[in-house]
Amino acid sequence: MQGKIAIEEHFVTAGLEHTLFPTIGWDPDEWADVQRRLGEAGSLRLEEMDRHGVEIAVLSLAAPCIQLIADPYEAVVQARASNDALAGVVESHPDRFAGFAALPMQDPKAAANELARSVEELGFRGALVNGYSNLGDGIAYYDEPQFLPVWERLAELGVPLYLHPRNPWESQMRIYEDRGELLGPAWAFAVETATHALRLITSGLFDRFPDLTVILGHLGEMLPFAVDRLQQRLSHVPAFSLQRSAPAYLRENFYVTTSGNFHTQSLIGALLQVGADRIMFAVDYPFESHADAAAWFDTVAISEPDRLKIGRTNAQRLLGLSPTETTGDMRARAAAPGSMR
Numbered sequence: 001m002q003g004k005i006a007i008e009e010h011f012v013t014a015g016l017e018h019t020l021f022p023t024i025g026w027d028p029d030e031w032a033d034v035q036r037r038l039g040e041a042g043s044l045r046l047e048e049m050d051r052h053g054v055e056i057a058v059l060s061l062a063a064p065c066i067q068l069i070a071d072p073y074e075a076v077v078q079a080r081a082s083n084d085a086l087a088g089v090v091e092s093h094p095d096r097f098a099g100f101a102a103l104p105m106q107d108p109k110a111a112a113n114e115l116a117r118s119v120e121e122l123g124f125r126g127a128l129v130n131g132y133s134n135l136g137d138g139i140a141y142y143d144e145p146q147f148l149p150v151w152e153r154l155a156e157l158g159v160p161l162y163l164h165p166r167n168p169w170e171s172q173m174r175i176y177e178d179r180g181e182l183l184g185p186a187w188a189f190a191v192e193t194a195t196h197a198l199r200l201i202t203s204g205l206f207d208r209f210p211d212l213t214v215i216l217g218h219l220g221e222m223l224p225f226a227v228d229r230l231q232q233r234l235s236h237v238p239a240f241s242l243q244r245s246a247p248a249y250l251r252e253n254f255y256v257t258t259s260g261n262f263h264t265q266s267l268i269g270a271l272l273q274v275g276a277d278r279i280m281f282a283v284d285y286p287f288e289s290h291a292d293a294a295a296w297f298d299t300v301a302i303s304e305p306d307r308l309k310i311g312r313t314n315a316q317r318l319l320g321l322s323p324t325e326t327t328g329d330m331r332a333r334a335a336a337p338g339s340m341r
């Protein structure tokens with residue numbers, strides 16, 4: 001499929017390289033290649049996108065970057081600098097790149113203002129945060145009351161927040177002791193992020209702000225598979241009450257993306273649980289390859305109208321990416337089965 005929009009695509013500025021998730025066990029040559037690609041937003045990236053039918057990449061910092069910075073002032077300074085750098089990248093190829101803001105959640109009021117600056121002045125499409133934020137000696141999750149200003153601003157601006165993974169906090173690492181292979185994207189990222197998303201749901205955040213949108217990668221961090229059982233058990237707790245069911249919040253306040261999860265059975269499960277209007281294509285470059293993502297997505301056994309929604313038009317609508325010349329053409333081609341490949 002030509003004209004795909006990929007929405008979890010990472011970069012890192014030189015100043016933030018030291019904050020990347022430590023690469024325990026990675027092949028050193030492979031990691032060096034990932035780092036090279038993270039630091040580049042020109043011909044290398046664009047050639048990969050061209051080769052695999054990705055028209056637009058929505059760029060964001062890799063994990064954990066800003067979220068790792070324990071000092072709020074430093075987090076504010078670094079987030080501003082990285083958002084300015086990203087704005088420069090987007091400006092150099094405005095038809096190929098868009099941006100998600102990094103947010104210094106360590107200072108919620110500053111994060112709300114940085115979100116507004118990023119959307120209104122830099123033209124970003126929303127924000128991406130890498131899980132909970134460090135804060136002094138501790139951490140904070142975003143259902144906590146101090147984050148209301150950020151949620152309020154997201155709702156006012158009508159832009160989504162991408163909740164991207166990071167590893168669990170130090171004190172919750174015992175379960176991975178001697179089993180470091182389970183950390184990071186193999187497993188720990190998904191458990192941490194799914195639980196954080198559930199904190200948002202069960203806190204009542206979406207009753208307070210019914211129009212908020214949160215995006216989850218990796219086909220929903222296992223939640224499409226798990227949320228019905230969660231609801232079934234919550235329904236046995238009389239004191240616990242929300243306006244909607246957990247599956248309804250997942251369907252109505254979340255989008256999920258295909259980042260790093262190019263697996264047909266999981267996509268079909270997500271389709272059955274949240275529907276084709278709530279799934280978007282993503283690669284997770286450079287941790288994943290455009291070749292793997294596109295070889296799977298371009299031929300996966302879904303309808304052509306669903307492929308067009310997931311590959312392009314859902315992101316266009318949600319992120320306000322203006323239709324380009326190719327859009328009408330894409331629609332016409334979607335009507336002819338098989339011709340999008």
Ligand code: GRE
Nearest residue numbers: 021062063184185284287
């Ligand atoms: C990812 O986005 O998938 C990722 C990071 C940082 C380290 C490893 C990783 O952002 O897979």
Ligand code: ZN
Nearest residue numbers: 008010164284
């Ligand atoms: Zn990612």
